[in-house]
Amino acid sequence: MSMPVLYDYWRSSASYRVRIALNLLGIPFETVPVNLLEKEQKAPQHLARNPQGLVPVLDIDGLRLTQSLAIIEYLDETRPGSGLLPPDPAERARVRALAQAIAADIHPVCNLGPVGHVMALTKGGDEVRVAWMQKFIGEGLAAFETLLDGPATGLFCHGDRPTIADLCLVPQLYNAHRWNSDVAALQRANAIAQRCAKLPAFEAAAPRT
Incomplete structure (x- = not known):
């Protein structure tokens, strides 16, 4: 399976959360920058990835995921022992x-x-x-x-x-x-x-x- 791809902006706090999660879980990933100041998030190419025109977007496990908390919870649920959410x-x-x-x-x-x-x-x-x-x-x-x-x-x-x-x-x-x-x-x-x-x-x- 191909390496995960994270579409992000370096100062986006939502993207920052996902970068931390991927690093904590030892998941290598490729970064594709989306410059928010130049409104690249509203370009057709990015809207095809996320109709909301937001970052991050993560391509992983054959899926395309949006919304940072949903992404992190998916990583927690599919990578046993991550500890990003407690079991209780x-x-x-x-x-x-x-x-x-x-x-x-x-x-x-x-x-x-x-x-x-x-x-x-x-x-x-x-x-x-x-x-x-x-x-x-x-x-x-x-x-x-x-x-x-x-x-x-x-x-x-x-x-x-x-x-x-x-x-x-x-x-x-x-x-x-x-x-x-x-x-x-x-x-x-x-x-x-x-x-x-x-x-x-x-x-x-x-x-x-």
């Missing part, structure tokens, strides 16, 4: 809730499309973009920090090995730093991200500036 239903629910607190609540409103539309409506410039990012990233991660306040949190978001929750947290903190969002007080989240950064799978997936 209650623990899985907690990990999914943590992941979705970022992927479903912070990430969508900070995507290029919504932010560009807000700037057009307000006729604002970069100051509007920055203020928007800081508000939603800052507030969302502050809530995430509170969600980590419990005995189920270990060295990582859930227990002592990375799960899908950590795969969402690290890219979102990258975005927080990119937009100068004040996240210094997030002691648990920052400590977890620092541990993740020491793991080769996370380091290799990080955006290169």
Whole structure:
């Protein structure tokens, strides 16, 4: 079977999550860049891969998969022992809730499309973009920090090995730093991200500036 192909953009936090997952599971893959700033995601070639005009898209196992969390859950379910989701239903629910607190609540409103539309409506410039990012990233991660306040949190978001929750947290903190969002007080989240950064799978997936 051919090598998996990941259609991604280097700064896309959704793509970043999938890169980490593939690295953690030791799955070699080919990268095909899709430049979001040049609107390549809206070109017919990419819309044929994903009608939503989004990244990532992963070709693997004879399938074409979209949506980062769905991709990661597929990898978890088809690669035994991955640990990206715990086996216990209650623990899985907690990990999914943590992941979705970022992927479903912070990430969508900070995507290029919504932010560009807000700037057009307000006729604002970069100051509007920055203020928007800081508000939603800052507030969302502050809530995430509170969600980590419990005995189920270990060295990582859930227990002592990375799960899908950590795969969402690290890219979102990258975005927080990119937009100068004040996240210094997030002691648990920052400590977890620092541990993740020491793991080769996370380091290799990080955006290169």
